Amino acid sequence: MALIRGKTARTLITLCVALLVAITPVTTALADSGGASPGDQPGHKIKQPDQESGGIVPGQPKPRSKKKASKKKTTKKKSSKKKKTVPKKPTVAPPVITASFPVWGVTWTYGDADMRFGAGRSGHIHQGQDVADAEGTPIVAPKAGEVSWTSFQEGGAGYYLVLRGTDNRDYVFMHLQKGSLKVRIGSIVKAGQRLASMGNTGRSSGSHLHFEIWLGGWYEKGGHPIDPLPQMKAWEKLPRRS
Template sequence: MAHAHKAALWVLTTVAVLAFAASAMAASPPGGTAAPAGAQAGGSEFGVPPRPLEVTRPVVGQLVVPRTAPAGRPPRVSLRIDEAGVGTVAAVVTVTDLVTRTRVLVVSLGWVRTGRTTVVKWPRGAVLKAGSYRVSLNAHDHRSGTLLRRAHASGLANLTVLAPVALPPKPILPPAPTPTATEEGVPSPAQTAASGAVFPVAGPHSYGGPESRFGAPRSGHVHQGQDILTAEGTPIVAPMAGTILSTSYQAGGAGYYAVEHTATFDFMFAHCQAGSLAVATGQSVSAGQLLCHAGQTGDATTPHLHFEMWVGGWHASAASHPIDPLPYLEAWDHPGG
């Protein structure tokens, strides 16, 4: 009886297993088992392309080039290159003539730090002639990634080099006559001193050597005044009451200057310090009034006042002429002496 019971139990178990297997086979798609829907660790899902790695490239953070520069030594050019996660990049600056399309300067900066401003060191003796140029920046990183040029930071800049401005030649004047103080209608030094004339340099001074005198030879003309050497910034004052005829600037000659008209003479005060002119054309001035400060503007190598005295007006007519100011200056320098 027990044997029959065990046999029946075995049959039931076998039937159940076969029924489960048949059910599983019916639920499976033909040809095999289904691939897992989710991505598996250690690989990518079949049919989905791998995501590309992000590649960085150097970019122009800054390129500073002046629009214009004088001919000669190349101007100051500075730059900055940026690249995330990269410490240094190799940089080259090239200057190309836009007319001939030739490279006139190529400067290798070597490996420069990213994120920092670098100033281009031009080769010794490098010069740029007048013309139009293109300044270009190139760079690459350690992975050979080249410079990425963007619309707002292309690494390209135009430079116009200007020819030097030539100063006009000094006018060649005929030798000035040297009339004496006894000329009719011209007061003597003593008379002007007695009338209250003031020495034009209000500070320590000297009259220099022979080259400072009236009539001393110059290139193409003679000296038409007396140079009074003094310190930069010393006040220059009007010797007599009068009216300012002119205030102007002559780059290759008088520098900043003023001209005063009085009842007897016209005075010219040259080489004033830049920005120191204290009077304007048409202004009335009194004796001793500040006109400017002594300087060395124009054709001058040391601070001094170039002082001229004119009879008949300053370049007013063919009869106008300068006279030697030294006797008058000495009389005003030591009144009553």
């Protein structure tokens, strides 16, 4: 029994040595090639491809994109106080002028008796009323109408014009200032509109307006003059510009 045990022990030792010799080259080859299983190298973790490339790891929530903070619009709170409304003053329309004294001014005069209608003249009578004032004093339309005549007469009326009024009367203005006419034949004018300026042209001894009123048209219509003074007295009471 002792002999068998000695042989058996030697046989076992020999087998162990043979196994060691057989295993050693394989272990050495693995060590030389650097190959090892993941479990043989503690502390070394294998990265997933998605983690290395920045991709999304399956099972994990997708990263949220950063959004720019939206600016909140600040709305001003409307004041609860009501603004006091100031009532507007009613606009007053300017008065409509339907008639006007033919001379704008405050220093005019009717003159002496020989400046009145009907005063004797050489070969005829005075057919109008003279109004004296400074040269350049505005002459205006006493009524609305249309200018039917403008001309010049050296030895008589000087620069003059005829206004055919909408009231079927003709109004004649003589001895007007040279170059002062603001209208021409065919001009439509309103009452109070400026026509010319007072002058001293033609047969005249001083600055004045010779004013006539005709019924039935002027000379070319075969009408006749009337005394303008009563009508002028009525116009005196109307508002006029100075």
